[in-house]
Amino acid sequence: MFLMNYSGNSLLRTNNMTKKALNVGLAVSFGLFSSLATAGFEVVALGVDGGVTDGNLTSYLIRDDSQPLYLALDAGSVLPGIAKALEKGNFPDITDEMAAPLTRQGYIFRQRINSYFISHAHLDHVSGLIIGSPEDSKKTIYASADTIDVLRNYYFNWRVWPNFTDSGSGTRLGTYRMQLVRPAQSLSLGLTRLTGEMYPLSHDKSPSSMLLVSSNNNVFAYFGDTGPDEIEKSKNLDTVWRKLAEKVKQQQLKGMIIEVSYPNAASDSKLYGHMTPKWLLKELKNLEKYSGEGQPLTGLPVVISHIKPSLQQGQDVRQTIATELQAGNDMGVNFILMEQGDRQQF
Numbered sequence: 319m320f321l322m323n324y325s326g327n328s329l330l331r332t333n334n335m336t337k338k339a340l341n342v343g344l345a346v347s348f349g350l351f352s353s354l355a356t357a358g359f360e361v362v363a364l365g366v367d368g369g370v371t372d373g374n375l376t377s378y379l380i381r382d383d384s385q386p387l388y389l390a391l392d393a394g395s396v397l398p399g400i401a402k403a404l405e406k407g408n409f410p411d412i413t414d415e416m417a418a419p420l421t422r423q424g425y426i427f428r429q430r431i432n433s434y435f436i437s438h439a440h441l442d443h444v445s446g447l448i449i450g451s452p453e454d455s456k457k458t459i460y461a462s463a464d465t466i467d468v469l470r471n472y473y474f475n476w477r478v479w480p481n482f483t484d485s486g487s488g489t490r491l492g493t494y495r496m497q498l499v500r501p502a503q504s505l506s507l508g509l510t511r512l513t514g515e516m517y518p519l520s521h522d523k524s525p526s527s528m529l530l531v532s533s534n535n536n537v538f539a540y541f542g543d544t545g546p547d548e549i550e551k552s553k554n555l556d557t558v559w560r561k562l563a564e565k566v567k568q569q570q571l572k573g574m575i576i577e578v579s580y581p582n583a584a585s586d587s588k589l590y591g592h593m594t595p596k597w598l599l600k601e602l603k604n605l606e607k608y609s610g611e612g613q614p615l616t617g618l619p620v621v622i623s624h625i626k627p628s629l630q631q632g633q634d635v636r637q638t639i640a641t642e643l644q645a646g647n648d649m650g651v652n653f654i655l656m657e658q659g660d661r662q663q664f
């Protein structure tokens with residue numbers, strides 16, 4: 319019964335041959351999903367990397383699949399990701415007529431992204447928001463007190479960039495309403511019909527956060543950057559796993575996006591608040607333990623995000639990380655590596 323909650327497709331995309339086949343499969347299953355109007359989430363990957371490449375930095379759109387408006391989960395690369403998803407045919411409901419006088423890219427950016435959740439204020443999570451702000455429409459930015467403080471004081475301060483927010487220094491251009499989110503407080507997310515609860519994460523001992531997105535008794539977990547508890551000397555992930563275990567038991571957890579920045583070869587002293595496959599598997603073991611008997615995580619979709627690209631010849635970090643995750647995956651978790659512009663139902 320439990321398996322029914324999860325999409326059966328294994329989408330660990332490791333080579334181009336399978337990618338093509340999987341995309342076909344995905345298109346078919348979307349047709350099925352929309353005709354059955356399955357309650358769930360749709361995710362579009364606007365950016366998937368954890369740095370280095372400035373056109374493909376962490377950002378995902380999520381919406382209740384019965385609703386038109388998206389919440390952006392981080393905003394590292396926004397407009398390039400929309401362009402890529404359009405190229406891949408992954409905004410099939412958006413036509414030129416609907417978008418006019420805007421381009422489809424502009425229409426999705428301005429009219430379909432209703433609000434932003436920012437997990438933490440590192441540049442690879444906010445650069446698309448900042449650079450796109452002069453063309454953005456009025457929106458709410460949901461974030462922790464620390465993240466709002468950094469956005470206000472260090473980016474939108476008329477020195478680095480004009481102040482497009484509704485608070486802080488100098489003339490306030492007011493495009494963005496800064497909405498402070500407190501840990502574990504339940505809030506509705508703009509006009510998306512999604513609700514959320516934020517939980518703190520530890521990221522090289524600086525604050526980051528996770529958003530538990532809910533709609534109609536379904537939940538989806540979006541993790542900002544995080545290190546493992548053991549290295550971070552933290553209990554933050556442990557708290558999150560206990561919370562998510564309740565949702566697994568109630569068969570409500572539809573999936574998650576979580577980071578693995580480096581392959582296992584990275585030494586623990588050089589992780590700077592990030593995960594390797596070994597550490598993510600170890601952390602997921604805690605979720606499994608708290609979720610009950612047997613193999614409660616079988617089929618659970620776990621999207622791997624924030625991989626740091628290598629500039630070394632002959633290194634395929636995505637492939638290495640995928641292989642290392644699969645090698646240690648005795649929980650039956652469905653690891654998924656989305657690429658920029660990909661869309662998936664959960």
Ligand SMILES: [Zn+2]
Pocket residue numbers: 368376440442443543624
């Ligand atoms: Zn990052």
Ligand SMILES: [Zn+2]
Pocket residue numbers: 438440521543
């Ligand atoms: Zn970070």
